Amino acid sequence: MRLERNMEEVEQSREQSLRSSAAPACCSSRYGLALLSCYGFFVVFTLRVNLSVALVEMLNNTHQSITNHSCSVCPAHDTPPRPVHNHTANVYDWDSVTQGWILGSFFYGYIMTQVLGGYLASRFGPKWVLGLGVLVTVIFTLLTPVAADLGAGFLIAVRVVEGIGQGVIYPAMSTMWASWAPPLERSRLLTITYTGAQLGTVVALPLSGEICFYLDWTYVFYIFGIVGLLWFILWAFLVSNSPETHPRISEMERLYITTSLKKELSSSARIPWQAIATSKPLWAIIVITFCFDWTFFTLLTLLPTYMKDVLGYSIRQNGILSALPSLGSSLISLVAGQLSDYLRETCLYPTTIVRKIFSIIGTIGSGAFLVAAGYTGCNYVLAVALLTISTSLGGANSAGFLINQLDIAPSYAGILMAITNTFSTIPGMVGPVIARSLTRNNTFEEWQTVFYIAASLNVFGAVIYVAFGQGSVQSWAVNVEYAQKD
Known part of the structure; x- marks a missing residue:
């Protein structure tokens, strides 16, 4: 009991010291990482949910007619008709079963690389495991229109690969923050990061519908894919695996982080x-x-x-x-x-x-x-x-x-x-x-x-x-x- 009390006293003294010597948050490397990570999760979730909107426009008129005129329990909310734009993108005759496989196939790839992603991130560092996972998702998102033209099976395969790429992201991000997040700032830094997921959903759902209307469904994948490529470039040049290897971090911040985590x-x-x-x-x-x-x-x-x-x-x-x-x-x-x-x-x-x-x-x-x-x-x-x-x-x-x-x-x-x-x-x-x-x-x-x-x-x-x-x-x-x- 005395040993435990001594440990608690040492820990309280250490935390009080850290509070007094905490490096400023403004313009810090750790909060820069949080913002860039937020952008990354924004990209990840736009690429995850955009298909659910685009798929409505990928079906031929028969399927769209069935979808748009199905009866609801409550009276429908009428909206003013919008002008029809001439789109050149292909549409497909996929039944509801096929649509279900297309929408659900992502998770079959996603579940495959979770443990592998955590292991690779702890063994080789999280920066490139996470970055390459997003890059794989981006590349195959850009290939989605080509895969759809080849057939539903090819589109399902593309979604599985996207799931494989995204499967490493959460484990790698946790490994990254294990080296970067001081215990007393952990909640703030991680909530900034993971807020990107909700923001990605917020933006992707309505924006995908507008892109489909004013351009066509293929641009949903091209536009969000390009946004993802921009993120990868920033991630590759601005992020390091740990404070010790970061070339631009201040000495004060580096000592604050490493001391708090040692x-x-x-x-x-x-x-x-x-x-x-x-x-x-x-x-x-x-x-x-x-x-x-x-x-x-x-x-x-x-x-x-x-x-x-x-x-x-x-x-x-x-x-x-x-x-x-x-x-x-x-x-x-x-x-x-x-x-x-x-x-x-x-x-x-x-x-x-x-x-x-x-x-x-x-x-x-x-x-x-x-x-x-x-x-x-x-x-x-x-x-x-x-x-x-x-x-x-x-x-x-x-x-x-x-x-x-x-x-x-x-x-x-x-x-x-x-x-x-x-x-x-x-x-x-x-x-x-x-x-x-x-x-x-x-x-x-x-x-x-x-x-x-x-x-x-x-x-x-x-x-x-x-x-x-x-x-x-x-x-x-x-x-x-x-x-x-x-």
Whole structure:
């Protein structure tokens, strides 16, 4: 007990010293990395979701007619007709089954490279693993129109490869921040990074529709692909794997980062697989991530369907309204990041408590508003408002369990993120399929069942995380007889 108290006193003294010697955030390399990473995740998610909009325009008139004139439960919202532009892009006779395979094929590639990405990033450095993963996605996005002309099978193959490229990104990003994020700024830096994902969705959904209308569907892939190429050039020239290898970082900032992290990182090249596999805090993260991503992927994939088939919104209205939840989520994410670090640094709340508070808000809060949305009937404004609040509250998870791998094992954060993402990809593959099978008739009662399932999983995940989650570095994650105490 005396040894533990001495360790806590040493840790508190160290944190007080770090607070007083923290390098300024303005014009710093670590915040520059956060902004460029935000741009990177913006690119990643525009390339992930743009196909869902472009696919509507890729179908021939028969399929479009079926799509646009299907009846909804609520009265349709009429919009003024827009002039028809003459497009030269090809269209295709793909049935609904083929469309489902095209949209879902991304996740079959995505699940394949999670652990590999974490391993490569920890072994060779995260910069090029992440950069090349995005570059692969960009290249095959630019090839999408050619693949579509060759046939649905080629397009499916292209989407699988894009998933393979994106599979390494989250694990590599976690590995990068393990070397760059001071513990007391961790939430702020990572929420800035991951906000790019929501912003990418916010921009891609409505903008893809406008690009399809004013140009044609092929330009959706060309324009977003070029934006991705620009990001890769900036990443290649401006980013380094660690503060020690960065050519432009100030000495003050380098010392601040390395000093704050030196008691958290392991210098051992051996990965403690057995300890990782039996870690209760890690399994708590896996469970809550799996449960929340069931809700996330269900809404990401089926919210446009709910808007159209139940609430009666047109495809054009759909893009704007479907983007609202992602916009709200990005704003909540940024606020949560700032607030969580304030609670830890200024109010001296333990990291464990802070992570659990924001995870409860992001899961149980999100689930409650989702269930409420199922009982709004044809009250369009209230339904959209509740769905937006539900998804927005999910942004609080960015300061909760979503970055908890860096708390419990910063040296192996990429590996842990890869394991977590592998499990969390499963809901993306099966959740929407199950949800769609339960809503064959698109009745309110059917959708209420879908929302109840998602909310129940959120509650279950939160309970497991509150019971077993931790916010301190685990003993197996360092190669010295020391572990950071909360």
